[in-house]
Amino acid sequence: MxxxxxxxxxxxxxxxxxxxSAPDLAHAANLLRQRRGLPPLPLQHYRPRASSGARGMLAIALDLHPGDADFETVKAEYLAAYEEVMLRSxxxxxxxxxxxxxxxxxxxxxxxxxxxxxxxxxxxxxxxxxxxxxxxxxxxxxxxxxxxxxxxxxxxxxxxxxxxxxxxxxxxxxxxxxxxxxxxxxxxxxxxxxxxxxxxxxxxxxxxxxxxxxxxxxxxxxx
CATH class of the missing domain: 3.40.50.1000 (HAD superfamily/HAD-like)
Structure with a gap:
């Protein structure tokens, strides 16, 4: 070697x-789903995209992508949620x-x-x-x-x-x-x-x- x-x-x-950090990134994404009346997704849905941060989590959680009309607004909402839970798990x-x-x-x-x-x-x-x-x-x-x-x-x-x-x-x-x-x-x-x-x-x-x-x-x- x-x-x-x-x-x-x-x-x-x-x-x-x-x-x-995937559990906390996913938890924040599921909080956004909960606010929209959607059920949580399991961690394995989020884990492969965890290195992509907010962009990856929003793509999985809400099928939302950069360039979409409300992406930046929802991204700010996601980051605020993540800041609250980022040391949880x-x-x-x-x-x-x-x-x-x-x-x-x-x-x-x-x-x-x-x-x-x-x-x-x-x-x-x-x-x-x-x-x-x-x-x-x-x-x-x-x-x-x-x-x-x-x-x-x-x-x-x-x-x-x-x-x-x-x-x-x-x-x-x-x-x-x-x-x-x-x-x-x-x-x-x-x-x-x-x-x-x-x-x-x-x-x-x-x-x-x-x-x-x-x-x-x-x-x-x-x-």
């Missing part, structure tokens, strides 16, 4: 990579705490780059273990462009003081891999994440794939 000996930092996507995936503990023990800084806007990303990162130990948290509105643009990843590397080409980016969506490659980083696809409705993970072009968070350590040359 290839080991990357020159890695100086590891960056992660948030939803579907570090955190299983969200937790780190099994193995994440072990992974970041190993990184810390090796003196390897790590951080979060997510398309979740700072309004949600920063409180979540401050309160859900082990995220308070992240060296940097970049939200979807921290820079002018969210992923798949490389700007958020490059900003994270800048704040860490690490060259982008010495970073790894780990994510569970194709846009994560696109952004990481555009930033000049090595990329790892988290196959245990949400992945989308019809994923073809092999076609994303990631440098490596993992099926459990701790497997990332296999690619790192650490003391």
């Amino acid at each position: 290839t080991r990357w000996r020159d890695v100086q930092a590891v960056l992660f996507d948030l939803d579907g990579t570090l955190l299983d 969200t937790a780190a995936f099994d193995g994440v705490a072990e992974l970041v503990q190993a990184l810390a023990g090796a003196g390897m800084p790590w951080g979060v780059v997510t398309n979740k806007i700072e309004r949600f990303a920063l409180p979540i990162a401050a309160r859900i273990e082990p995220l308070p130990r992240a060296a940097v948290v970049i939200g979807g509105d921290t820079t002018p462009h969210p992923k798949p643009h490389p700007a958020p990843l490059l900003e994270a590397a800048r704040r860490l003081g690490v060259p982008a080409q010495r970073c790894i980016y780990v994510g569970d969506d194709e846009r994560d891999i696109v952004a990481g490659r555009a930033a000049g980083m090595r990329t790892v696809a988290a196959r245990y994440g949400y992945l989308g409705l019809e994923p073809n993970v092999q076609a994303w072009g990631a440098d490596a794939h993992i099926d459990h968070p701790v497997q990332l350590l296999n690619f790192l040359e650490m003391p």
Whole structure:
């Protein structure tokens, strides 16, 4: 197995990579359905689209899409509902705490780059273990462009003081891999994440794939 000996930092996507946030994202969507006299949908309907945030949840819950006349209004309603419940059930995936503990023990800084806007990303990162130990948290509105643009990843590397080409980016969506490659980083696809409705993970072009968070350590040359 290839080991990357020159890695100086590891960056992660948030939803579907570090955190299983699908239950709370789905709960907020079902609250909107309830207000409209509709029955709740089971979590498995929502889970594949959880990495798409409000856009994905509204598509499943209400068949509502960007460009629809009332999309922005309902999106604002959804985000307000989500803000009320976002810490209800969200937790780190099994193995994440072990992974970041190993990184810390090796003196390897790590951080979060997510398309979740700072309004949600920063409180979540401050309160859900082990995220308070992240060296940097970049939200979807921290820079002018969210992923798949490389700007958020490059900003994270800048704040860490690490060259982008010495970073790894780990994510569970194709846009994560696109952004990481555009930033000049090595990329790892988290196959245990949400992945989308019809994923073809092999076609994303990631440098490596993992099926459990701790497997990332296999690619790192650490003391």
